[in-house]
Amino acid sequence: MSSFQWGLTPDDMNFWGKLRQISWGQVLLVCMLACTGFTCLYSAAGGDLDKWASPQIMRFLFALGMMIAIAMTNLRWIYRLAWPFYGMTIILLIFVDVFGHIGMGAQRWLNLGIIKIQPSELAKIATVLALARFYHTRDLVEVRRLKNILFSCAIIAVPFVLVVAQPDLGTAMAISFAGIAMLFVAGVSIWIFIAGAVGVAALIPIAWQFMHDYQQKRVLIFMDPESDPLGAGFHITQSKIALGSGGVSGKGFMQGTQSHLNFLPEKHTDFIFTLFAEEWGLMGGLALLTILGFIILYGYWIAFRCRNQFARLVAFGLTFNFSVYVIVNIGMVMGLLPVVGIPLPLMSYGGTAMLTVMAAFGIIQSCSVHRDIRISKGLLG
Amino acid sequence: MDRDQERIDSFSRRALMIGGLQGIALGILGMRLSWLQVVEGDKYKTLSENNRINVQILPPSRGQIVDRYGVPLATNLQNFQVLVTPEQVEDFEKAIADIRTYITLDDSDLKKALRQKKRNPSYVPVEVRDHLEWEEVSRIELALPHLPGVSIQAGELRNYPYKDSTAHIVGYVGRVSENEMTEDPLLSLPGFQIGKTGIEKTYEMNLRGKTGQSEVEVNVHGRAVRELGRSAPQTGDRLTLTIDAEYQRFVHQRLSSERSAAAAVMDCVTGEIYAMASYPSYDPNVFAAGISVLDWEQLRDDPAHPLSNKVTSGVYPPGSTFKIVTALAGLEAGAVNEHSTITCPGHFDLGNTRFHCWKAGGHGTVDLNKALQQSCDTYFYKLAQNIGIDKIAAMARRLGLGEKLDVDLEDVKAGLVPDQSWKKTQEDPIWHPGETINAAIGQGYMLASPLQLAVMLSRVVNGGKAVTPVLGQKIGEQKLGEQSSSSVGLSQAHLEMVKRGLVAVTSQGGTAYGSRITEEGMAMGGKTGTSQVKRITKAERAQGIRRQEDMPWHLRHHALFVGYAPTDNPRYVASVIVEHGGSGSGAAAPIAHDILLEIQKRNPAGQKKENGGDEG
Numbered sequence: 001m002s003s004f005q006w007g008l009t010p011d012d013m014n015f016w017g018k019l020r021q022i023s024w025g026q027v028l029l030v031c032m033l034a035c036t037g038f039t040c041l042y043s044a045a046g047g048d049l050d051k052w053a054s055p056q057i058m059r060f061l062f063a064l065g066m067m068i069a070i071a072m073t074n075l076r077w078i079y080r081l082a083w084p085f086y087g088m089t090i091i092l093l094i095f096v097d098v099f100g101h102i103g104m105g106a107q108r109w110l111n112l113g114i115i116k117i118q119p120s121e122l123a124k125i126a127t128v129l130a131l132a133r134f135y136h137t138r139d140l141v142e143v144r145r146l147k148n149i150l151f152s153c154a155i156i157a158v159p160f161v162l163v164v165a166q167p168d169l170g171t172a173m174a175i176s177f178a179g180i181a182m183l184f185v186a187g188v189s190i191w192i193f194i195a196g197a198v199g200v201a202a203l204i205p206i207a208w209q210f211m212h213d214y215q216q217k218r219v220l221i222f223m224d225p226e227s228d229p230l231g232a233g234f235h236i237t238q239s240k241i242a243l244g245s246g247g248v249s250g251k252g253f254m255q256g257t258q259s260h261l262n263f264l265p266e267k268h269t270d271f272i273f274t275l276f277a278e279e280w281g282l283m284g285g286l287a288l289l290t291i292l293g294f295i296i297l298y299g300y301w302i303a304f305r306c307r308n309q310f311a312r313l314v315a316f317g318l319t320f321n322f323s324v325y326v327i328v329n330i331g332m333v334m335g336l337l338p339v340v341g342i343p344l345p346l347m348s349y350g351g352t353a354m355l356t357v358m359a360a361f362g363i364i365q366s367c368s369v370h371r372d373i374r375i376s377k378g379l380l381g
Numbered sequence: 382m383d384r385d386q387e388r389i390d391s392f393s394r395r396a397l398m399i400g401g402l403q404g405i406a407l408g409i410l411g412m413r414l415s416w417l418q419v420v421e422g423d424k425y426k427t428l429s430e431n432n433r434i435n436v437q438i439l440p441p442s443r444g445q446i447v448d449r450y451g452v453p454l455a456t457n458l459q460n461f462q463v464l465v466t467p468e469q470v471e472d473f474e475k476a477i478a479d480i481r482t483y484i485t486l487d488d489s490d491l492k493k494a495l496r497q498k499k500r501n502p503s504y505v506p507v508e509v510r511d512h513l514e515w516e517e518v519s520r521i522e523l524a525l526p527h528l529p530g531v532s533i534q535a536g537e538l539r540n541y542p543y544k545d546s547t548a549h550i551v552g553y554v555g556r557v558s559e560n561e562m563t564e565d566p567l568l569s570l571p572g573f574q575i576g577k578t579g580i581e582k583t584y585e586m587n588l589r590g591k592t593g594q595s596e597v598e599v600n601v602h603g604r605a606v607r608e609l610g611r612s613a614p615q616t617g618d619r620l621t622l623t624i625d626a627e628y629q630r631f632v633h634q635r636l637s638s639e640r641s642a643a644a645a646v647m648d649c650v651t652g653e654i655y656a657m658a659s660y661p662s663y664d665p666n667v668f669a670a671g672i673s674v675l676d677w678e679q680l681r682d683d684p685a686h687p688l689s690n691k692v693t694s695g696v697y698p699p700g701s702t703f704k705i706v707t708a709l710a711g712l713e714a715g716a717v718n719e720h721s722t723i724t725c726p727g728h729f730d731l732g733n734t735r736f737h738c739w740k741a742g743g744h745g746t747v748d749l750n751k752a753l754q755q756s757c758d759t760y761f762y763k764l765a766q767n768i769g770i771d772k773i774a775a776m777a778r779r780l781g782l783g784e785k786l787d788v789d790l791e792d793v794k795a796g797l798v799p800d801q802s803w804k805k806t807q808e809d810p811i812w813h814p815g816e817t818i819n820a821a822i823g824q825g826y827m828l829a830s831p832l833q834l835a836v837m838l839s840r841v842v843n844g845g846k847a848v849t850p851v852l853g854q855k856i857g858e859q860k861l862g863e864q865s866s867s868s869v870g871l872s873q874a875h876l877e878m879v880k881r882g883l884v885a886v887t888s889q890g891g892t893a894y895g896s897r898i899t900e901e902g903m904a905m906g907g908k909t910g911t912s913q914v915k916r917i918t919k920a921e922r923a924q925g926i927r928r929q930e931d932m933p934w935h936l937r938h939h940a941l942f943v944g945y946a947p948t949d950n951p952r953y954v955a956s957v958i959v960e961h962g963g964s965g966s967g968a969a970a971p972i973a974h975d976i977l978l979e980i981q982k983r984n985p986a987g988q989k990k991e992n993g994g995d996e997g
Contacts, residue, residue, distance in 0.1 A: 244426070
């Protein structure tokens with residue numbers, strides 16, 4: 001099949017050789033981001049290390065090890081596991097939807113005794129892997145067939161519906177965004193997207209007509225939180241005050257008054273960027289945006305360098321997913337986007353999100369390490 | 382591999398497109414951040430400060446008011462309150478029911494608490510009851526572990542231990558009213574009290590103290606998180622009065638035998654007021670705690686005017702006590718001397734008008750001494766006709782009548798000393814000769830307050846020094862009001878002549894002989910006065926003078942007495958008025974006897990007995 005030899009294939013590399021292939025620049029940036037997160041959590045807890053920072057550091061160290069391990073994992077195994085993993089995730093999602101509320105009150109969590117897992121987090125990765133697996137074996141002609149388009153839409157739709165049912169609109173949107181973006185880069189005709197966009201746009205006014213007043217109001221507030229300054233808009237207004245009062249140089253580490261006085265909601269989770277930018281000002285904020293931008297750039301760079309479609313799509317999809325979280329979260333705290341409860345990856349407090357993001361980076365790194373391998377189309381077709 | 386290359390090219394194009402869009406999105410985020418933090422930074426900084434800092438006013442403790450010996454006249458009591466913080470209890474009404482098992486609560490307490498709870502956010506403690514007894518406090522304190530959300534707070538309540546006997550001097554405090562509001566944020570504190578009358582009002586700024594401030598950081602719920610800065614409140618100055626509290630109480634109680642009376646006792650050398658009592662009075666504690674409308678109306682409508690301080694704000698015709706002034710005016714004008722005499726037939730005719738002497742049969746031959754001793758009206762009628770009203774009025778003013786005395790109370794009346802120029806401002810601008818005759822014996826237009834009469838006598842018996850009354854002695858450690866030693870410019874010989882006449886008043890044959898002080902070295906001199914409230918009509922006189930006792934109370938004469946002691950080295954001057962008391966010798970002089978005797982026994986001026994020769 002190949003007319004070129006691209007040097008050593010990872011199959012021929014030893015452990016150290018593989019390790020050298022890891023894109024360490026991205027790993028370094030990820031570690032920088034996580035460390036920034038630790039200082040924010042330390043500050044958010046008012047100088048209490050044990051409250052949030054310590055557990056987060058422990059988790060990160062564990063997740064970092066896991067990430068390296070995944071990076072070293074042969075991409076072919078990941079390729080083979082794509083469908084089973086997707087299937088298992090769907091089962092877990094159904095399980096959570098049906099039984100989750102009995103045990104936990106919140107339907108997102110599944111308590112497996114030792115660890116609690118959040119299947120919606122798994123679904124983010126599973127959907128990307130499944131779509132990449134699906135498109136790996138199809139050339140552009142096949143990709144554009146309606147049957148295949150519908151099938152790939154179903155791959156996205158099933159977890160989307162199950163996650164929306166939890167209900168977790170933010171994660172569901174993120175899953176579908178990444179899926180649609182993958183359809184796009186996989187080569188689905190651009191007209192499909194235009195038609196889809198037009199269709200959705202056309203449906204909006206019709207749906208609007210059918211909504212009750214209070215539902216319309218709720219949607220309006222969702223779109224423009226500041227129209228409800230004491231309710232949903234309160235958080236955004238407070239967040240903007242915190243950001244704006246930080247100024248160019250910030251109020252200084254641990255000096256962020258808005259955050260420390262609890263004017264800022266969810267300062268250790270969804271609004272952690274606000275806390276950071278209040279304390280470190282525009283300088284810190286832009287530096288953080290730069291780090292995030294470079295992490296994303298690295299991800300795409302890895303995707304571009306991959307010699308097989310699966311790795312390309314996986315690296316692209318997971319990077320896209322990461323960037324959606326970054327942009328939506330920061331856009332939200334700045335009042336540019338509606339309030340959707342999604343965290344800032346690697347900085348917000350939370351174990352599952354941390355593990356998921358690091359697993360995703362592990363897979364991206366595995367794509368980087370195994371960028372030159374060939375993956376046979378035949379396997380488990 | 383072409384088809385694969387096709388796929389790669391498509392991927393690269395489209396991925397670049399998406400990556401580019403995301404790059405733009407990140408760029409927008411960066412621009413948004415710059416906009417918020419640089420362009421709008423100042424606006425948000427201001428908003429953030431407002432969010433954050435809450436200045437709490439710490440009210441100062443009000444300064445004490447004490448008497449000349451340091452005995453408290455106005456102090457602060459701890460006022461214990463039970464509070465319930467609604468957000469800390471599951472069921473507010475159950476919490477109150479729990480409190481009820483330890484102390485009594487009536488329905489108005491409950492209603493008030495529920496109203497407060499509705500009005501305030503749930504973290505603001507609600508006052509369930511105040512004025513807790515010490516025993517109730519300890520019962521609640523003991524039970525606190527079983528009463529979550531319940532707390533005890535110690536506030537301050539102004540207390541006046543001498544109650545009604547010092548009410549007119551000290552005054553009282555009350556809640557700040559609308560028109561008393563100033564820029565001072567302290568005044569808008571709920572429950573803050575300021576001086577409403579008396580010394581509490583006059584020295585308000587000294588007593589109030591300095592407001593403290595506590596700058597606290599608050600969180601979004603307005604709850605204090607941490608104190609940023611604090612300036613402690615400074616307790617108001619301690620104010621020392623010249624009053625002798627125990628003596629004040631004595632005087633007040635002495636007056637209580639009358640229906641309405643007032644008395645002032647002052648030092649004729651230093652001007653210090655030892656007692657100033659007006660009866661009936663009221664309990665200022667009731668005002669400080671908040672008086673009911675009914676009680677207030679009762680006090681307001683009482684014909685004996687318990688709310689007003691008659692010593693400074695009551696003005697009366699001075700009656701015969703004014704003869705001291707007329708006598709000095711005559712002596713100074715040279716119209717009379719110690720030896721010149723007149724004959725009193727019991728009346729004096731001016732044109733067609735007949736002016737009666739109080740003694741129908743007349744006093745016979747009368748010299749100055751006898752005129753004062755027996756209070757012969759005719760002597761002063763003639764003297765006044767001789768010198769004219771303006772000389773009498775001028776003398777009266779030199780002795781402190783007719784103008785407002787500078788004493789530290791707000792309700793001080795000037796009285797009235799009529800003369801020709803004053804008359805010109807009146808409806809009937811002509812001064813009639815008969816008006817001079819009336820003025821000579823302190824009747825007609827003439828009006829003076831008891832305190833003015835005390836000052837008048839003081840200036841006579843202290844050797845003609847222009848003494849003024851003093852009520853405030855010290856603010857903190859700083860002395861108040863140095864007494865000027867300027868003279869009113871009277872001849873010592875004339876003063877001695879008048880003083881001899883005043884001693885004669887309490888001697889055999891004098892109008893106040895019955896009230897003389899017999900204790901060795903404590904003898905009292907003075908002058909009685911009986912001032913008409915209602916003119917005695919010709920018809921009444923024809924029927925024979927009606928007995929005062931037969932008249933309705935409010936038409937009877939006022940009884941006055943001004944006295945001093947000891948006679949050989951004058952120091953204490955008393956002025957007594959018994960409203961509608963009938964006669965000065967019968968009603969006022971006995972009171973003056975008692976209070977002048979008592980003050981000499983207490984001797985607050987530290988005066989040496991007799992032969993001490995200290996005239997300072």
